[in-house]
Amino acid sequence: MPDKETYDLIVVGSGPGGYVAAVRAAQLGLKTACVEKSSRLGGVCLNVGCIPSKALLDSSEYYHLARDHFAGHGIKTGKVGLDLAAMMVRKDNVVGELTANVRKLLEGNGIAIFHGTARLAGNGAVEVIPEEGKAFTVKGTSILLATGSAPVEVPGLAFDGERIVSSTEALAFDAVPKALGVVGGGYIGLELGSVWMRLGAKVTIIEMLPKIAASLDGQVGRTLDRILRKQGLTMRLKTRVKEAKSTAKKVKVTLENEGAEETMTFDRLLVAVGRRPLTAGLGLEELGVETDPATGQILVDASYHTNVEGIYAIGDLTPGPMLAHKASAEGIAAVECIAGRAGEVNYDTIPAVVYTWPEVAAVGLTEEEVKKRGIPYCVGTFPFSGAGRARCMGEKDGFVKLISHGKTDRILGVHIIGPRAADMIAECVLAMEFGASSEDIARTVHGHPTFAEALQEAAMAVRKCSIYAS
Numbered sequence: 315m316p317d318k319e320t321y322d323l324i325v326v327g328s329g330p331g332g333y334v335a336a337v338r339a340a341q342l343g344l345k346t347a348c349v350e351k352s353s354r355l356g357g358v359c360l361n362v363g364c365i366p367s368k369a370l371l372d373s374s375e376y377y378h379l380a381r382d383h384f385a386g387h388g389i390k391t392g393k394v395g396l397d398l399a400a401m402m403v404r405k406d407n408v409v410g411e412l413t414a415n416v417r418k419l420l421e422g423n424g425i426a427i428f429h430g431t432a433r434l435a436g437n438g439a440v441e442v443i444p445e446e447g448k449a450f451t452v453k454g455t456s457i458l459l460a461t462g463s464a465p466v467e468v469p470g471l472a473f474d475g476e477r478i479v480s481s482t483e484a485l486a487f488d489a490v491p492k493a494l495g496v497v498g499g500g501y502i503g504l505e506l507g508s509v510w511m512r513l514g515a516k517v518t519i520i521e522m523l524p525k526i527a528a529s530l531d532g533q534v535g536r537t538l539d540r541i542l543r544k545q546g547l548t549m550r551l552k553t554r555v556k557e558a559k560s561t562a563k564k565v566k567v568t569l570e571n572e573g574a575e576e577t578m579t580f581d582r583l584l585v586a587v588g589r590r591p592l593t594a595g596l597g598l599e600e601l602g603v604e605t606d607p608a609t610g611q612i613l614v615d616a617s618y619h620t621n622v623e624g625i626y627a628i629g630d631l632t633p634g635p636m637l638a639h640k641a642s643a644e645g646i647a648a649v650e651c652i653a654g655r656a657g658e659v660n661y662d663t664i665p666a667v668v669y670t671w672p673e674v675a676a677v678g679l680t681e682e683e684v685k686k687r688g689i690p691y692c693v694g695t696f697p698f699s700g701a702g703r704a705r706c707m708g709e710k711d712g713f714v715k716l717i718s719h720g721k722t723d724r725i726l727g728v729h730i731i732g733p734r735a736a737d738m739i740a741e742c743v744l745a746m747e748f749g750a751s752s753e754d755i756a757r758t759v760h761g762h763p764t765f766a767e768a769l770q771e772a773a774m775a776v777r778k779c780s781i782y783a784s
């Protein structure tokens with residue numbers, strides 16, 4: 315639908331970067347429009363990313379608990395069965411509710427929503443090409459690009475949507491594959507591999523590097539590898555896929571490991587080797603918007619301004635971790651800058667979470683990074699097996715590791731592998747934002763019995779005064 319208005323801000327993309335930015339802009343009194351090419355708002359995160367993957371992780375974890383763990387708690391469930399179709403309907407309902415909520419949020423804040431593919435047309439104009447009907451132009455003083463990212467396609471492993479698939483299809487298989495190959499041992503591969511393993515698939519993770527989840531603290535990464543193998547995931551490290559051939563029902567894969575070749579056959583092959591910024595067709599080249607030639611990311615300054623007047627960019631499009639909360643934080647900061655305020659994101663305290671079970675969560679520097687930078691440091695660790703609450707739950711795997719500065723005791727990083735790590739990391743992020751020391755956490759009274767007591771004990775262990783460490 316054409317529009318005669320001139321907006322203060324046009325946001326392109328309605329993912330967690332775009333829709334959050336649009337709401338904040340409206341709060342700050344900017345007349346705002348949002349252009350989204352999909353009929354559903356919410357971006358990758360709500361539709362084919364964070365939310366559906368966590369819905370399936372939760373459902374598959376319940377299934378696994380009912381099948382393998384309830385008996386240990388004295389609960390008789392009889393024969394536990396799987397209704398995959400119902401599990402998928404539930405996931406779709408969760409996604410549907412949340413995306414509908416984004417529409418309500420935008421409408422409730424008076425934000426104009428235009429559906430269609432956007433392209434920069436110069437002079438504050440965005441051309442919108444709807445699925446049906448004629449293209450039209452929306453005009454704005456500032457334009458914020460938040461078009462996100464798409465899965466990287468590996469040469470020789472082109473997605474066919476059936477046998478060789480991306481995370482999008484792996485969130486919606488209509489049957490549990492007997493054998494699932496996962497190319498890429500990053501968080502997406504490990505999470506979706508865990509889902510299908512819990513539901514009964516034989517899952518093989520194929521990773522080129524010598525370790526999975528390479529950005530994690532080494533000690534945490536090794537522990538995760540050991541626990542996931544114990545759960546049944548097969549890890550093929552230092553291994554690359556040389557070739558994959560699909561037939562009607564199978565995909566035959568040639569693997570290469572340190573010069574040796576081997577073939578494996580899977581029902582499906584999930585390729586999850588990373589994501590690339592989605593800039594094609596935006597018209598960046600025509601306007602001269604600068605991008606990183608190596609990564610394709612849009613280059614911005616501290617105010618999220620590109621090199622072209624009035625054009626801003628955030629989220630998966632720009633450098634930094636490709637995470638929903640990073641996109642949202644940047645959306646808020648960018649809009650605050652546009653509105654003349656002092657928007658800012660602290661990139662040193664962006665938490666990262668892997669939603670396997672146990673969960674992994676981290677913030678700040680790893681021990682390897684601290685060593686590499688030559689920073690004097692102290693480490694305190696505490697195992698969940700020593701935390702009463704974890705024992706009540708029957709979850710004894712994992713630990714908390716806290717790294718603080720050797721001289722000032724300021725916290726440099728916290729790495730958690732264990733139950734509810736995703737929620738526990740928030741306290742550590744806050745502590746780091748406030749420049750807290752390990753002693754600050756050690757002297758903070760934590761409720762008993764909670765998982766967070768393991769964090770307090772790890773903080774105490776930094777100064778060798780953990781009460782429960784043996």
Ligand SMILES: Cc1cc2nc3c(=O)[nH]c(=O)nc-3n(C[C@H](O)[C@H](O)[C@H](O)COP(=O)(O)OP(=O)(O)OC[C@H]3O[C@@H](n4cnc5c(N)ncnc54)[C@H](O)[C@@H]3O)c2cc1C
Nearest residue numbers: 327329331351357358359363364432462629630636637638
């Ligand atoms: C399987 C999976 C699981 C994930 N799990 C997590 C997680 O647990 N936690 C986490 O923090 N992150 C997770 N992520 C990453 C997270 O989804 C992204 O970092 C986040 O969605 C990026 O937000 P964004 O706003 O930059 O872009 P997106 O969410 O990608 O949104 C971009 C929007 O722009 C629209 N668009 C694109 N081009 C145009 C155009 N030309 N015109 C108009 N509209 C356009 C798209 O349709 C889309 O709606 C996951 C990703 C995947 C794939």
